[in-house]
Amino acid sequence: MIVRIMGEGQVTLDGSRLAELNALDEELLAEMENGDGPGFRATLHALLTRVRELGEPVPDDSLEPSDLILPSPEATLEEVKNLLQDNGLIPETP
Numbered sequence: 679m680i681v682r683i684m685g686e687g688q689v690t691l692d693g694s695r696l697a698e699l700n701a702l703d704e705e706l707l708a709e710m711e712n713g714d715g716p717g718f719r720a721t722l723h724a725l726l727t728r729v730r731e732l733g734e735p736v737p738d739d740s741l742e743p744s745d746l747i748l749p750s751p752e753a754t755l756e757e758v759k760n761l762l763q764d765n766g767l768i769p770e771t772p
Contacts, residue, residue, distance in 0.1 A: 680736060681729055682744035684753070689733025696768055699728060703768040710755055710762075718755050725767070726751055
C-alpha cells in the first residue's frame with residue numbers, strides 16, 4: 679500500500695502493519711474528541727514516525743497513486759478533523 683504524508687512524500691507500507699497503526703489512530707481520535715491539543719500533537723508525531731519507520735520511501739520521480747493520505751506533522755487539530763474518515767485516519771483491518 680502507498681501512504682502519503684502530506685508535505686513529505688510517499689512510502690510503501692505492508693498492509694499487515696495497519697493493525698499496529700490503528701492503536702495510535704484510536705488514541706489520536708480520543709484526544710481529538712477530548713480537545714487534548716498536546717496529546718493530539720504527540721500522538722500525531724508518533725503515528726507519522728511509525729509510518730516512516732515501517733515504510734520504504736517511494737522515489738520522488740515515481741508517480742504512484744496514494745492508498746492512504748496522512749496529515750503533515752504541522753497539521754492542526756481542526757485540519758486533521760477535516761481529513762478523518764468514519765473510523766479515523768487509518769482504515770480498520772478485517
